[in-house]
Amino acid sequence: MKTIKSILVAATLIVASAVSTMSAQQANQPAYQFHVAIGDSVMIKPECTKYLTGERPSSWVWDKVHTVRQLGTKRDPNKYPNGVLLMNIYSWVCDTCLYVVNGHAAQAAAEATEEQADDRAAYEAKTAEERAALEAERAAREAERAAREAAEIEARREAMRAAEEAEAARLAAEQARQDSIEAERAKHDSIASEQKHKNGYDRFTIGVRGGAAGLLHTVKAGNWTCGGDAILDLQYAHYWTKDGRPVDLGIIVGLGIGYSQSGMRAAVDTSYTVSTTDGNIDYTLKADEVREHDGQIQLEVPVMFSLIHQNGLFLNVGPKFMLPVYTPYKQNITNPQINAYFPTEGVNVSNEVITGYLKDNQLTNSGTDNGNQFSINVMMTAELGYEWTLKSGNSFGLGAYANYCVYNSFKNNGTAKSLMDVTAPNGSSVATVDVLSATKTYATGLGYFDAGIKLGYHFNFPKKQYQKYSNSKLF
Secondary structure (H helix, E strand, O other): OHHHHHHHHHHHHHHHHHHHHHHHHHHHOOOOOOOOOOOOEEEEOOOOOOOOOOOOOOHHHHHOOEEEEEEOOOOOOOOOOOEEEEOOOOEEEEHHHEEEEEOOOHHHHHHHHHHHHHHHHHHHHHHHHHHHHHHHHHHHHHHHHHHHHHHHHHHHHHHHHHHHHHHHHHHHHHHHHHHHHHHHHHHHHHHHHHOOHHHOEEEEEEEEEEEEEEEEEEEOOOEEEEEEEEEEEEEEEEEEOOOOOOEEEEEEEEEEEEEEEEEEEEEEEEEEEEEEOOEEEEEEEEEEEEEEEEEEEEEEEEEEEEEEEOOOEEEEEEEEEEEEEEEOEEEEEEEEEEEEEEOOOOEEEEOOOOOOOOOHHHHEEEEOEOOOOOOOEEEEEEEEEEEEEOOOOOEEEEEEEEEEEEEEOOOOOOOOOOOEEEEOOOOOOOOEEEEOOHHHHHEEEEEEEEEEEEEEEEEEEOOOOOOOOOOOOOO
C-alpha cells in the first residue's frame, strides 16, 4: 500500500510541474503575433479608414511615416490585444492596417520598450502628484465653503434677532400710541358729555364744487352739448344726535352762487311768408352751421335732509331752487343765405337789400340775454361722500353731487320765426335782419342739470369729538 501511495504522490507532483511549466510558457508567449516591432517605421494602409477607437484619421495621416511605440495594451490586455500605438499621432491602429517601411534590430526594439517603460513610470508619477494636488485643493475648497456657510448662518441668526428686537420695539411704540389715543378719546368724551354734545350740534359750511353741466332743451332743431359749472356754497345745518344711535340726523339750508355754461350746434333751413302792403313775400333762410355758447350766473337755495354715520359717511338729499340772474351768449354763423320769392311778380331775389342780408359784424353775434333770464328751476339734489373729523373739532368733507331740474318756468314768446329774423321791406324802407339767441328762438322748454365733485369745510358748534380713523389719509 505504501508503494502505491508513493507512486500516486510522485505522479501528482510530475503533473503539477508539467502544468506549471506549460502555464509559464504560455504566459511568456504574447497573445498575438505582431508582424511589426517597436521602433519600426510604418505607414497606414489607405483602406484603413478608422482608428481602433472609432475616429476617422485626418487626411495627412496616410502620407506620413510613423514610429511604432507600443504593441498591445499592457494594463488591460482585453482592450486592444492586436492594437499598435503610433508614436507620432498617439493613436491605436490595427496591426493589419500597417506595412513596414524600415525595420530595426532587436536592440532598438528593446531600447524603445525600455523608453516606453520609463515614460510610463514618469507619467504615473506625474499623475500621482497631480492627483495629490487636486485632493489638497479640494480639501481647501471644502474648508472654505464650510467656513462661509457657518458665517452666513450666523449672520442670518443675527439679522433675525435684530428683526425680532425691532418688531418688539414697534409693538411697544404702537401700544403706547394706542394708549395715548385712548386717553385723549376719554378726555374728549368727558368734555363732550359736559357740553351735552349728544343732544345736537350746529355747523356752518364753506364748500366749492364743479363738474359737468348744461341746459336741458326741448328743441325743434339743433344738437345741444354739455358744458361745466363752478359753484360756491355757503350752508347752515343743525343735527340731532342720540346716545347709542350711530347716525346723526340734520337739515341743511343755504345759498349757492356760481357760473355754468353749455353749447349748441344747428343748421338753419327755415321757410315762412311775410305779408306787406305790396303783397306777400315767401322767405327761405339757410346757414351751414350755427355754434352757440350759453352761459349763466345762477343763485341756488337748497333745503336738504342730511345723514352722517359715525364712521364718516354722509348723504344729503332734497329739493333746490335755482334762479339764473345773468345769461350771456355768443354764436357764430357759417355761410348764411336769405332768399325771397315774390309770388305776385313771380320773382326770386337772393341776398339783396330788398330781401335782407347779414352784415359781417352780425356773423359773430353776442348778447346778454339768451331768453332764460329769471326763469325759476326746481331741482332734486343729492350729495354722497366721506367726512373726516379734525383735531380742531371741525370737519372736512369730500363727495360727489348731482342736480336735476324737475320744473322750469321758461316760456318762449314764439314771436321769432327763425334764428335769422327778417323784417320785410315796407314802402320806402328796406328789409333788415336780426340774429337771435338759439335758446330764445328754437327752445320750447328748458331745464338744467349738473354733476361733479364737492369739497367742504365744516365749522361745528360745539366742537365734534375727534377720532383718528385708521383708514384716514389726513393724519
